[in-house]
Amino acid sequence: MIKIIKIMFRLFFKTLMLLLFFVFSVIIILVITNINLPKQSKYQDHLDNEQKIYIAEFQNLQRSIGENVYPGWSAMKIPIIVYNEYFIFLIGYDKPPKGWFKVPQNIQLGGEWEIVDNDLFFGNSYYRQKTTDIKVVPENFVVKVGDRWVASLQTYEYSAVAFYNGFKEELPSVLKQIFPYRFFWKMIMGTPEDYISTLSHEAFHALQGESNEKKFNNAEFSNAQTDSYPWNNQSNIDGWNNEAKFLMLAYETSDDSLAKLYLNKFIEARDKRRELAHISDQCVLFEKQREWLEGTAKYAELSIGVEAAKSKKYTPFPQIKDFKKFNYYENRVIFFKKQINEISRNMNRQDENKFYYSGLIQSLILDRFDKNWKTKILIDNLYLEDLLRMIK
Structure with missing residues (x-):
């Protein structure tokens, strides 16, 4: 009987040690991973190629599929604003007037738009203006530039940075170093389709505003x-x-x-x-x-x-097909079912x-x-x- 107890104790002790080793290893990995979390956007004064492809794919998607979702959506030419903590970028609007209007308050904010030097959005010029206060940005919604409705969203890169930094501020000090930020960010915006769908949400507000302001x-x-x-x-x-x-x-x-x-x-x-x-x-x-x-x-x-x-006819924007994370929207079918649940x-x-x-x-x-x-x-x-x- 004593021998059996000793054997059970040794097994329990070994299991406990393995469990502690596993937990300790996970903590070490999380600490190391979190040390390397980006604290600011790498691409500050221009759009990186990945961001451009996300926007181009949304435009392609809206033109091709929008009518299947809502009458008149495909025909709309919706300019896009994306922003980080340094600059606000405007795509799809030639020679835009000054600033933007916060809706529905109709308050004009921002300054003059300048062409982004030495960079193009797939053959076309795009614009920017410097962010003077991160609290005074178009936000994730819709604004008006001149008399046109414009969808607005953080850049993909900055949305991750803002998530990491914002979540850290909310956590107790003991958890800040070991919280799995990347895992939770992947759950929220882990694929190109996630970001494009979010951009679609904001662009739909442009349809609503234009249809019945x-x-x-x-x-x-x-x-x-x-x-x-x-x-x-x-x-x-x-x-x-x-x-x-x-x-x-x-x-x-x-x-x-x-x-x-x-x-x-x-x-x-x-x-x-x-x-x-x-x-x-x-x-x-x-x-x-x-x-x-x-x-x-x-x-x-x-x-x-x-x-x-x-759709058997829909062809995504060519360059997005090279993204390993892009799954031809098959994950949106699964996500739709999850959202229903x-x-x-x-x-x-x-x-x-x-x-x-x-x-x-x-x-x-x-x-x-x-x-x-x-x-x-x-x-x-x-x-x-x-x-x-x-x-x-």
């Missing part, structure tokens, strides 16, 4: 309701949970009659939630406007990659993220029951929820 501006101004919205009201939380359940049931069933029954249940649950949680008329409009603005942009972001993967959880978050996903699932259901919803939704006072209420 008044509706776009009102939807963005509605953010003023964020502080007064009853995020933590239990009736509101329970109601959103019911809405997510019925929307998912409507989406998942192949029986149209049953799907319509679940949609009626969704409408009943939404009306009851607003009544029990005392949602004001302003906050009701806030919900609908954010679902329209961000939910349909989420829909476009996911759909354009799926359409590219499904995440809808209920995200609709129950107590922040604006819920509207991205409630708008997404409503858009997908409208694809099935109203082939003209994308045109209708540009009308001033018509929102996704309103169209669902019309389904009989």
Whole structure:
């Protein structure tokens, strides 16, 4: 018996030592890896070739596949702004007027645009201006340059740098040296398709703004309701949970009659939630406007990659085919399915993220029951929820 105990103790001790060795090794690897994390952009005053290819592939994707996602999107010539902590770059806009306008406030920011010397964007000049304050940049959204709507996003390189630096500031000191930054960044923006899809999201806002500027501006101004919205009201939380359940049931069933029954249940649950949680008329409009603005942009972001993967005719921008990480949008099909599985959880978050996903699932259901919803939704006072209420 004593001999058996000794053997078990030795096995336990060896296992413990192996486990400690493994943990220690991982910590050492993470520390060494984190020492080499970039703290600033390497390419500061011009765009590197990889960034140019990402933008060119988005332009190619939008021109080729955009119409499959939303009427008129392929025909739009959307200029692109990308920026790092040093410069703001403007592509696809010849002789741009000074600065840019923050929307919907219509505040002009920035200075004169200069042509980037000794560099071209695939045969064409592009522009830049120096960043004087990292807090005064176009941000990841959309702006106007002159009278044109322009999609705006951090460069791929700077988005990683900003993630690493920002995450470090949030972590306790003991974790800063060993947190797996690269792993989490890869989960967020690990492939070219991830970045291109994010750029597609912001470019879709340009379509919304150009198609109905008044509706776009009102939807963005509605953010003023964020502080007064009853995020933590239990009736509101329970109601959103019911809405997510019925929307998912409507989406998942192949029986149209049953799907319509679940949609009626969704409408009943939404009306009851607003009544029990005392949602004001302003906050009701806030919900609908954010679902329209961000939910349909989420829909476009996911759909354009799926359409590219499904298309037998789509040919990506030639140079992106050399990227080992580029997978011809096949990963977007998988990502789309994962996002569908995440809808209920995200609709129950107590922040604006819920509207991205409630708008997404409503858009997908409208694809099935109203082939003209994308045109209708540009009308001033018509929102996704309103169209669902019309389904009989």
